[in-house]
Amino acid sequence: MKKSFKDIFKEGILTNNPTFVQLLGMCPTLATTTSVTNAIGMGLSTTVVLIFSNFLISLLRKIIPKQVRIAAYIVIISGFVTAVELLIKAYLPALNASLGLFIPLIVVNCIILARAEAFASKNDPVRSACDGIATGLGFTIALIIVATIRELLGSGMLFAGADGTGGIQILGDWYSPATIFLMPTGAFLTLGFVIALVQKIRNTVAEQTRLKELLDDAVKHGYTSEYLERYKKKKNKNKVSTEIVDAADKYPEQKGEEK
């Protein structure tokens, strides 16, 4: 079954975000998020490589023999990475200086190989290119989120240039910058807390979806909405998980009573 374009974008950016949900591409996420400018530069370079490599791999998916596919993917990816690297060197030398070796290292970014293997090798070129855009944007957004936190807390500024100067002062003089956020430690800590927040949101969403399903099911089986309202009021609304457990427990009991 073919995925709709809407699903491709929704998965790439939100529900299957490469960094926050699939936990891929940790090296560039940790290394290049010292400033928002760097994050955007890294995210967009990766996106460009993803779009082209996904497109080409998808075009060649029936020609590449299965046994050597990984090697073939790596050659295709590294070709595009070299092109992007040369372009950045020529037109954005400051960005090249601050990202350093992480531009050629896009070759071994697991996100790109993972998308090639999981999506581009099974779908048509247009869909694969779209998947490249979506996954790339998801990666870029993730980088920007982490970089915003690090740069803001680490220097009180945002959008410092690739050479580390010319940022916009966001936090006033009262804030003394915590440089630790710009150091490796800050990278690990910030990413850890951001992913914890994402997991919290995912857990809550999953629980709420389940609760809604249970309640819908109850209505379908002839429960009046008054009963459900009364039932909801009895419980603490914030504690969604206990509600679910109780709903699941009470459900067959109540049904039996009605019969």
Add this chain to the structure above:
Amino acid sequence: MGNILLIMFSAILVENFIFSRFYGCCPFLGVSNKPSTALGMGMAVTFVMTISSAVTWAIYHLVLEKLGLEYLKTVAFILVIAALVQFIEMFLRKFVPALYSSLGIYLPLITTNCAVLGAALVNIETGRSFIEATVFGFSAALGFTMAILIFAGVRERLNFAEPPKSFKGFPILLISAGLAAMAFSGFSGMRF
């Protein structure tokens, strides 16, 4: 000789591949759940990285530079590394089966380990000599092995800890890695 020692010291401690340069974070977070696995991965990386540092140095200076094809270094290096990993795997299976059985499963993972390609590129960037490049590859890999071993120990303790539900799994790992990185940043004052 002093130069060589300096490269080793700086690659292992001051500019540790994981805690200060972020090369090789994927295997670091992926296969550090037990000290034995971590040691296997570390040894495999050390093996491949030492050889690949030497080979990529030779390829760059003896082939690419002579032909004026420097811009192809990323493509050439990743191919060399992939081929090398294949070759080492076949060689070990044939001649050193004992080592193969302990490293075998980690070898294919190394191709996409950014530490290996990273070391090769750093060597070219800094214009090291052949010996220096090989020593750098070896000692950077030692630093990687040390980091992954230390972290495997931390993870064993983490199994018995009870973090909040949202922090379970990956986030708590990253936070403990952050604390380990803080210890290593103590070396960062010693830039040479």
